[in-house]
Amino acid sequence: MHPRYVLKRTGQMVFTFFATVTLTFVLYQAMPGGPAEAMRAMILAESGDVGGSVSLDLLNEMVEHYANVNPDQPLHVQYYNYLHSLLVEGDMGTSIYQGEPVLDLILQRAPWTMFIGVYALTMGYAVSLFLGAAMAYKERSLFDSVSSTGVILLNSVPYYIFAIVLVYVLGIKYSLFPINGRYGTFVDPGFTLEYMGSVVRHAVLPVVSMGILATGGALTMRGNAIRVLGDDYVRVAELRGLRRSRVAMQYVGRNSVLPLYTQFMIGIAGVLSSTVVVEEIFAYNGMGKLLYDAVLLHDYPLLMGTLLVFTTITLIAIYLADLTYGYIDPRISTGESNE
Amino acid sequence: MSDTDELDFEELFDDADREPPSRSARLKRTLDVTVLAPLRIALHDWRAVVAGGILVLYALMGTVGVWLAKKPSSGDHPKLEAPFQHVAYPLGTDLYGRSILDQIIHATPDMFRMIFAGAIVAVGVAAVVGLLSGFMRGTWVDALLMMLADMIITIPGLPLIIVITAIFQPTNPFVVGVFLGIDMWPGLARTVRSQVLSIREESYVEASRIMGLPTPSILRRDVAGQLMPFILVNAALTSRRVIFESVALYFLGILPFTTYNWGVLMNLAYQENALTRSELLPWLVFPMITIILMSFAFVLLSQAMDAIFNVRLQARHAETIDEDEEVAG
Numbered sequence: 001m002h003p004r005y006v007l008k009r010t011g012q013m014v015f016t017f018f019a020t021v022t023l024t025f026v027l028y029q030a031m032p033g034g035p036a037e038a039m040r041a042m043i044l045a046e047s048g049d050v051g052g053s054v055s056l057d058l059l060n061e062m063v064e065h066y067a068n069v070n071p072d073q074p075l076h077v078q079y080y081n082y083l084h085s086l087l088v089e090g091d092m093g094t095s096i097y098q099g100e101p102v103l104d105l106i107l108q109r110a111p112w113t114m115f116i117g118v119y120a121l122t123m124g125y126a127v128s129l130f131l132g133a134a135m136a137y138k139e140r141s142l143f144d145s146v147s148s149t150g151v152i153l154l155n156s157v158p159y160y161i162f163a164i165v166l167v168y169v170l171g172i173k174y175s176l177f178p179i180n181g182r183y184g185t186f187v188d189p190g191f192t193l194e195y196m197g198s199v200v201r202h203a204v205l206p207v208v209s210m211g212i213l214a215t216g217g218a219l220t221m222r223g224n225a226i227r228v229l230g231d232d233y234v235r236v237a238e239l240r241g242l243r244r245s246r247v248a249m250q251y252v253g254r255n256s257v258l259p260l261y262t263q264f265m266i267g268i269a270g271v272l273s274s275t276v277v278v279e280e281i282f283a284y285n286g287m288g289k290l291l292y293d294a295v296l297l298h299d300y301p302l303l304m305g306t307l308l309v310f311t312t313i314t315l316i317a318i319y320l321a322d323l324t325y326g327y328i329d330p331r332i333s334t335g336e337s338n339e
Numbered sequence: 340m341s342d343t344d345e346l347d348f349e350e351l352f353d354d355a356d357r358e359p360p361s362r363s364a365r366l367k368r369t370l371d372v373t374v375l376a377p378l379r380i381a382l383h384d385w386r387a388v389v390a391g392g393i394l395v396l397y398a399l400m401g402t403v404g405v406w407l408a409k410k411p412s413s414g415d416h417p418k419l420e421a422p423f424q425h426v427a428y429p430l431g432t433d434l435y436g437r438s439i440l441d442q443i444i445h446a447t448p449d450m451f452r453m454i455f456a457g458a459i460v461a462v463g464v465a466a467v468v469g470l471l472s473g474f475m476r477g478t479w480v481d482a483l484l485m486m487l488a489d490m491i492i493t494i495p496g497l498p499l500i501i502v503i504t505a506i507f508q509p510t511n512p513f514v515v516g517v518f519l520g521i522d523m524w525p526g527l528a529r530t531v532r533s534q535v536l537s538i539r540e541e542s543y544v545e546a547s548r549i550m551g552l553p554t555p556s557i558l559r560r561d562v563a564g565q566l567m568p569f570i571l572v573n574a575a576l577t578s579r580r581v582i583f584e585s586v587a588l589y590f591l592g593i594l595p596f597t598t599y600n601w602g603v604l605m606n607l608a609y610q611e612n613a614l615t616r617s618e619l620l621p622w623l624v625f626p627m628i629t630i631i632l633m634s635f636a637f638v639l640l641s642q643a644m645d646a647i648f649n650v651r652l653q654a655r656h657a658e659t660i661d662e663d664e665e666v667a668g
Contacts, residue, residue, distance in 0.1 A: 016490045023494075031506050038506075152642070156635035158583045160590060161627050168614050266492055266526045273497035277587050291498055295505045295593055308501050310495045318493055 005326060013319045020311045024304040025082050028069050035300070036063045036071040042096050042298050066094045067301045092308065093301035095294075102305035103150055106287060110309060112182055113275050113286035119207045121271050124214025125264065132221025133253065139226055151218045160277045163209035167281065170205065178202050180283035206282045210274050217260055224256035231255075258329055265321060269314045361652050380647045385645035393636035401447035408444045411437040411599075422621045431621040434611060437624060439604070443629050446599040449512040450582065450633075456516025457581035461523035462574045466566070468524065469531025470558060476536060485532070488525035496522035497584065501593055510597050519584050520577075527573055531566065568648030575641035579634040586630055624652035 031038035036059055036293040043062050057072075064070035068085045069078050085091040092102040131151070135144045154162075171179035178184065228234060229252060237247045275288035283289070287306055294302040351380060381387035409415075413435035422431035428438035472484045499520055509515050544561045551558075588594045589602025596603050604626040613619035 012486065012489065015486075016493055019490055020494060027502060027506060109491070114342060152638055153635070156638050157581070157631050158586065158634070160587055161631065164609070164614070164623070172614055263526075269495045273495040274495050276501065277591060280591060288498075291501065292591060292593075295501055298505070300506075303502055303505065307498050310498045311493060314493050314495055 002326070006323065009319060009322050010227060013315055016315055017312065020308060020315075021083065021086060022079075024308055025069070025079055027304065028067060028300070029075070031300070034071055035067055036060055039063055039066065039096065039298075039300055042182075042243075066096050067304075068093050071179075092305040095299055095302040097297045097299045097302070101303050105290065105302065106305055106309050109285060109287045109290050110313070112284065112315065113272075113279070113288060116203050116210065116284070116286065117272055117279075118204045118273060120210035121201065121214060121268065123207065124211035124271070125217065125267070127211070128215045129221055129257065129260075131215070132218040133225050133248070133256070135218070135222040136225030136229060136252075136256075137248075144222075148219065148222070151215060154212060155216050157211050157212075159209050159274055160210050160281060163205070163278055163281045166205050166209055176254050177205050179205065182285055183301070202284070206278050206284055209281075210271055210278050213271055213274055217263055217267070220260055221256060224259055225252055228252050228256045254328065261325055261329075265318055268317045268324035272310060272314055353491065377647045381643065384643045384646055386639045390639035390643060393632060394640070396449075397447060397633055397636070400444050401451050404444040405448055408438075408441045410445060411441040413437060413535070419618050421618070422625070426498040430625050433604075433607070433622045434619065439625050442540075442599050442604055443626060444602050446603075449598050449600065450585070452512035453516040453519070453585050454578045454581045456513040457523070457585075458516075458574045458577045460517050460520030461527060461577045461581075462570055463525035464520070464524040465531055465573075466570055467511040468528040470535055470562065470566070472528070473532040473539065474554065474558060474562075475485065475534025476539075485529070488528050491522065491525040492529075494522075497587065499590075500584065502586060505591055508595055510595055512598070515585060515588075515594065516581060519581050522584075523577055523580055527577070530573075531569070534566060534569055535562060538562050568644065569646070572641045572644045575637045575644065579636045581629060582634050582637070601630050 028035045060072045068082050138144050167179045170176045187198045238249050279286045279288035280292050291306040416428050416432045416436045418436045420432040430439040468484050472481045547557045574627045586602035589600040590605045592606050608622035613623040
């Protein structure tokens with residue numbers, strides 16, 4: 001792979017990370033009345049000082065303790081301190097409601113969200129790619145029109161409505177899958193078969209509802225594959241007597257997946273986004289639910305922290321996707337084409 | 340300045356034996372090609388007919404419906420009536436005795452406002468950024484715009500919007516729509532850019548450039564026209580996304596419940612465990628059907644428009660284009 005390409009991508013990732021950090025800082029400052037005013041009520045409530053009046057200095061100190069932003073100081077000093085505590089000390093602030101460091105709270109939850117997110121992505125994409133390719137091979141058949149209609153219908157159903165329907169049908173009517181939590185109430189966490197099984201069974205419905213988001217790619221895949229199938233080099237490959245499977249994978253598959261790249265990249269952020277709603281529906285204690293609870297409690301430090309971690313995870317995922325994409329399509333990494 | 344320096348290209352291609360068309364004939368032709376032909380194709384395409392029908396229904400609901408249906412308030416009717424029993428509340432009533440149908444109807448105008456604002460912002464910004472970036476390929480403008488787009492693509496949209504709405508608590512549907520649109524333009528801008536790049540390579544654009552036409556008029560005459568169908572298709576898809584995300588925000592209870600919204604109904608019903616209490620189920624199911632039907636219409640519309648704006652198909656349905664031209668086109 002071209003070193004310049006790797007360098008460019010890495011630089012872009014680092015820059016985006018800084019931009020997001022700056023964005024959270026700007027959001028703090030943009031709060032109506034500034035961060036101190038916005039968090040005043042909550043901080044006072046948590047410190048048990050509801051009726052009493054607190055001096056402005058003390059309040060500012062508390063705001064700094066929770067959010068790493070001291071409204072007393074000039075903006076650039078605030079910004080420097082904010083960056084410093086985040087990047088050097090690894091301090092993302094303290095949750096107002098739970099009183100614990102934001103980073104700790106997030107690290108407890110992040111693996112669960114990654115778990116369902118990764119499975120939703122891979123399964124959703126795998127299904128949509130194969131379905132799309134199959135529809136293209138059987139173009140204009142009954143299978144093609146039935147699945148096309150099915151995918152269109154599926155695309156008209158928001159994933160959270162799909163999740164509710166799943167809860168109702170598979171969870172409540174037929175009791176096939178548990179509908180809330182990360183694992184069974186009476187199961188002890190540990191490397192036991194029972195625990196693992198429980199975790200998997202609890203993940204099925206959230207994964208399926210999130211995976212639905214990725215199936216929109218099936219129609220694009222179908223269109224691409226149909227176009228590629230009509231290309232001369234596929235005909236030549238078939239005439240050369242290459243194995244059907246080889247033509248399907250290396251000639252048709254590869255060339256029809258390439259244009260889907262941007263769609264997939266956006267999909268990573270989309271699937272992670274959807275965890276907020278899905279985890280709330282399934283009472284799945286992941287990062288999405290953490291963010292949701294933080295919103296309801298106006299726990300701004302926790303809110304900014306989760307937003308930052310969400311973005312960082314997407315950043316890394318897209319970075320990795322970018323680098324591997326260079327392997328699939330060498331044109332990208334040499335910078336000849338970036339469309 | 341001598342006459343030979345200035346070469347009138349219009350004259351060069353003008354047939355001497357052909358009368359220039361009168362203004363009314365030109366107008367008629369433009370109307371035929373741009374409005375009537377697509378309409379004729381649309382009427383032949385079942386997807387367009389179904390999508391148009393559904394959307395007209397929603398538009399009626401948002402205008403006449405709001406005027407006909409009374410603004411629901413608690414205690415209007417008996418609580419938790421089953422659907423299809425009484426004309427005053429055809430879809431039944433909720434836990435507070437409000438007609439479910441009336442609530443769904445009164446949520447429609449704000450939904451249209453959100454869709455309108457969101458689609459305008461997303462598609463508008465995407466078109467401008469994509470056009471600029473595509474035409475200034477390789478310059479710092481292109482690099483800057485695409486970097487900005489890539490950055491926004493990376494930030495997960497829903498968490499960002501949730502944080503923004505939590506801080507600013509917007510109640511105006513237009514503002515909500517604009518917030519939602521901010522997250523949606525970058526992906527679209529990238530696709531517009533690559534479309535522009537491929538259109539740029541077309542021979543007729545090349546010809547315009549060689550003729551020395553200024554960039555703005557090339558953009559307007561050659562490129563924008565080609566992009567229009569693409570942009571309209573994506574406006575329909577963006578509308579669907581605005582519905583999805585705004586309803587999600589209301590369903591989560593993050594946006595203030597000051598207006599009626601299908602998501603608000605779903606939230607209230609879901610909080611009351613409608614899934615396990617069958618008498619509450621209509622409260623949850625009817626808003627869900629409303630949402631699905633509307634987004635289905637937008638998906639169908641986008642698919643139909645793909646076909647409608649197909650140039651060859653258009654030529655076949657336009658009356659003012661004669662057969663020779665059709666073959667050439």
